[in-house]
Amino acid sequence: NAGVTQTPKFQVLKTGQSMTLQCAQDMNHEYMSWYRQDPGMGLRLIHYSVGAGITDQGEVPNGYNVSRSTTEDFPLRLLSAAPSQTSVYFCASSAYGTGYTGELFFGEGSRLTVL
Amino acid sequence: KNQVEQSPQSLIILEGKNCTLQCNYTVSPFSNLRWYKQDTGRGPVSLTIMTFSENTKSNGRYTATLDADTKQSSLHITASQLSDSASYICVVSAWNNDMRFGAGTRLTVKP
Numbered sequence: 128n129a130g131v132t133q134t135p136k137f138q139v140l141k142t143g144q145s146m147t148l149q150c151a152q153d154m155n156h157e158y159m160s161w162y163r164q165d166p167g168m169g170l171r172l173i174h175y176s177v178g179a180g181i182t183d184q185g186e187v188p189n190g191y192n193v194s195r196s197t198t199e200d201f202p203l204r205l206l207s208a209a210p211s212q213t214s215v216y217f218c219a220s221s222a223y224g225t226g227y228t229g230e231l232f233f234g235e236g237s238r239l240t241v242l
Numbered sequence: 243k244n245q246v247e248q249s250p251q252s253l254i255i256l257e258g259k260n261c262t263l264q265c266n267y268t269v270s271p272f273s274n275l276r277w278y279k280q281d282t283g284r285g286p287v288s289l290t291i292m293t294f295s296e297n298t299k300s301n302g303r304y305t306a307t308l309d310a311d312t313k314q315s316s317l318h319i320t321a322s323q324l325s326d327s328a329s330y331i332c333v334v335s336a337w338n339n340d341m342r343f344g345a346g347t348r349l350t351v352k353p
Contacts, residue, residue: 131285162343169246169331169343170286177339217285226273226337228293233285 133234150218158221159201163214244269248344265315265332276333
C-alpha cells in the first residue's frame with residue numbers, strides 16, 4: 128500500500144520557469160491538500176480539494192494552481208516560479224475533510240529551490 | 243485570527259527522561275486537535291487526534307491532553323528514546339476545513 132506518493136523529491140528551477148508537483152494517493156480518499164513548509168514556520172495550506180472536480184484556496188494560494196480530475200491525483204502547478212516559492216511542499220489526503228477526525232496522511236515531501 | 247503557538251521551540255533531554263510539550267491555539271470553531279511527529283526530511287506522521295470532548299489520549303509512550311476551555315494542549319513523552327528525536331507539531335482544525343499548524347518543537351534526545 129503506497130499511501131501518498133509525491134514526485135519529484137527534489138527540483139531546482141530558474142525564476143520564471145513552470146513546473147508541476149505530482150501527488151497521488153491509493154486510499155480512495157476524497158480530501159487532498161497541498162502545504163508548504165518554511166523554516167521556523169508551521170505548514171501552511173496552499174490549496175485543497177474535497178473531491179474530484181472541486182478545489183478551493185487555502186491560506187497561501189497565490190502563484191499556485193491545482194486541479195482534481197480524478198480521485199487519485201492532485202497536481203500542484205507553479206506557472207512562473209519565484210525565489211519566494213523555494214520551500215518544501217507536502218501533499219496530504221484524508222477520507223473526509225480536516226473538520227472530521229479521520230487521519231490525515233502526508234507524503235514524503237518535495238524540496239523545491241528557485242534560483 | 244486562527245493561530246497555533248507551540249513551546250518550547252527546542253528541547254534537549256537525556257535518554258530515559260520524560261518531557262512535556264505545550265500548544266496554545268485560537269482556532270474557531272474548534273473541531274479537533276492533532277499531534278504529529280516529523281522526522282528530519284520526512285513527512286509528518288500522526289500521533290493522536292482529539293475532539294473537544296476528549297481530554298486525554300495515549301499512543302504508547304505519547305500522551306496528549308486537551309483543555310478546550312483554556313484552548314491548551316500538551317504532549318507528554320515518557321521514558322524517551324533516541325528515536326524520539328524529531329519535530330513535534332500541534333495541528334488544530336476548524337469545522338470549515340481551516341487547519342492551522344504550529345511551528346513545532348524540535349526535540350533532541352541524547353544518550
